[in-house]
Amino acid sequence: MIDAIDRHFESAHPWPPLAALPRWLRELLYFGAKEARACLFVVLFFAAVFTVPREGLAGVARYDLLLLWALAVQAWMLWTGLETRDEAKAIGLFHVFGFALEAFKVSPGIGSWSYPDPALTKVLGVPLFAGFMYAAVGSYVIQAWRLFDLRIRHHPPYWMAVLVAGLVYANFFTHHFIGDYRWYLAALALGLYARTTVEFRPLDRVRRMPLLLAFVLIGFFVWLAENISTFFRVWSYPDQMGAWAMVHLGKWSSWALLVVMTFTLVAGLKHIKTRIHVPD
Structure with missing residues (x-):
């Protein structure tokens, strides 16, 4: 079913019942x-985040259930071909970078946020589903790239893009010691x-559209998802321990910068440089 939908999306022909609609509406x-x-993976994953009770089910902790569900969804997408092996490798790198960042942020000396619920699959205070x-x-970036047949025009030199992405990632760690840049x-x-x-x-x-606008928009929706997740107490910031409060708007900028790093990783690991124009 999803394969048929994807094949239709990859074609340039509208569904016949929609052909009579104005172009802008189509x-x-x-x-x-x-x-x-x-957003298929996003929707399936966060559907579990929002529906699994905080106390867990059948004696299994919520964080453990979320890990099992996420692994099942990822395996299903790989098995059905909705994600390729190369794409799965890219996803694996996000796990590595994400876990390193999470372990640092929840460490006792930093305490940027915390995961308050118990779980068997917690390592260094971080549930592995994180x-x-x-x-x-x-x-999302990987799937959107294919479905929208993305092409990038006037991409900066790769070494510059990688350097900026690395500095963005490093700043998530170093701003606790040398200032937030x-x-x-x-x-x-x-620039x-x-x-x-x-x-x-x-x-x-x-x-x-400008690529910068895409970074900002995706960052906003990630910030919105973060607000919903903290409302459901999946994790909590220090100012949310007593009662929930909206995540500071400044986090939007952090997520937008994280999207820059995500884009750089996807562009390199999917080997899609033929779709990216780097001017001489």
């Missing part, structure tokens, strides 16, 4: 449908990607 509907399809929250962002990094990314555009195809025509 494209809007296909854009929304492709976005929803790209890596899938980072992988979910990577999965996220806005300097944001300015650097702004680096100022001319970069992303070409995408909602239906049969190629549309364009």
